[in-house]
Amino acid sequence: MLIDIPSELEAALIDRFLPPWELDGSFLAQSTMEEYRTELTVTPRFEETAATLRHALAGEGGGYAVLRLGNLAKVLGVDDDRFLRLATGFAAEVAVPFSPFPRWPLWKDIGVKVDKDPGKSSGIGYNAFHMDLVNGTMPPDYTTLLCVRPDPLGGGPSILSDAHAAVARLSEDSRALLAETAYHYGTFFDLHGVGEEYKPFPILDGSNPGERFVRFTAKMLERSQLGQAHADAARELAEELVRGQVSFMLQPGDYLIVNQRRFLHGREALHSGQETVPVADRRLLLQLFLRARAGDGSAA
Structure with a gap:
């Protein structure tokens, strides 16, 4: 769902100053969230917009939203501290912002590295459907991406797919295999706030079917040793995710928020010729x- 910011709210937010945030461990401090909320809720139409955002993410049939903050980004600068605090304030209306990576700040850069594994988030190739931190016992409930710059060559649209709808289209036998604790992917090192390493794990866990994580990353098909039957079931799920995908190009200031209990995300390949683009562009x-x-309820 695309959510445009009402003009009255945009105008008021340009003049709204939020103080620098403070962290409590790896999480945004409760005092900061209360301070941001106090400042923002007196802004015209903020609460209405925040309610629309929450419903898009956790209401019936929802699971992702793109908050269109582009006009604010143009005025304030998309990587300016004032703008990032406003984006953080919107995020805190959904859930508690945190960083699982102690060596990174609250907001982590995802740039483009032409010599990186093409399938990684900072690579130039197709980034297949996945959930972030799939191998933690407590993955983030939401993953969010704020667009500073799109690919100047025109590639790299975001892709999203309803994980539960894809699972529902699978055979009963495939779903049974995906519910077995037989999958593993990636490393687990120096992470905070995401529980313990989960290895092996089921793709389908046993909680409420409508809200459970679909612990999937298509990268496990190539980079993990899986038994044939389990690999085939995961491959079938990957195909269904692609069949049900939506795609769109993020523009500067667009803020994508994904409910990881409902949707998986990824990215199409960037346009060829990235090595000709200056790193700063x-x-x-x-x-x-x-x-x-x-x-x-989204944490059920």
Whole structure:
């Protein structure tokens, strides 16, 4: 769902100053969230917009939203501290912002590296459907991406797919295989706020079917040793995710928020010729993770 910011709200936010945030460990401090909320809720139509955002992410049939902050980005600068604080304030209306990576700031850069594994988030190739931090016992409930610069050559649209709808189209036998604790992917080192390493794990866990994680990354098909039957079931799921995908190009200031209990995400390949683009002009996103508050239905 695309959410445009009402003009009255845009005009008021340009003049709204939020103080620098503070962290409590790897999480945004409660005092900062309260301060941001106090400042923002007196802004015309903020609460209405925040409610629309929450419904798009956790309401019936929802699971992702793109908050169109481009006009604010033009005025304030998309990587300016004032703009990032406003984006953080919107994020805190959904859940608690945090960074699972102690060596990175709250917002983590995802740039483009032509010599990186093409399938990685900072690579130039197709980034297949996945959930972030799939091998943690407590993955982030939401993953978010703020577009600073799209690919200047026109590639790299974001892709999203309803994981539960894809699972529902699978055979009963495939779903049974995906529910077995037989999958593994990636490393687990120096991470905060995402539980313990989960290895092996089921792709389908046993919680409420409508809200459970679909612990999937297509990269496991090439980079993990899986038994034939389990690999075939995961491959079938990958195909269904592609069949049900939506895609769109993020523009400067667009803020994509994905409910990881409902949708998986990825990215089409960047346009060829990235090595000719100066590093400072290449595609750049900022990533932030969110943890649902205790008692929030999306954390069921």
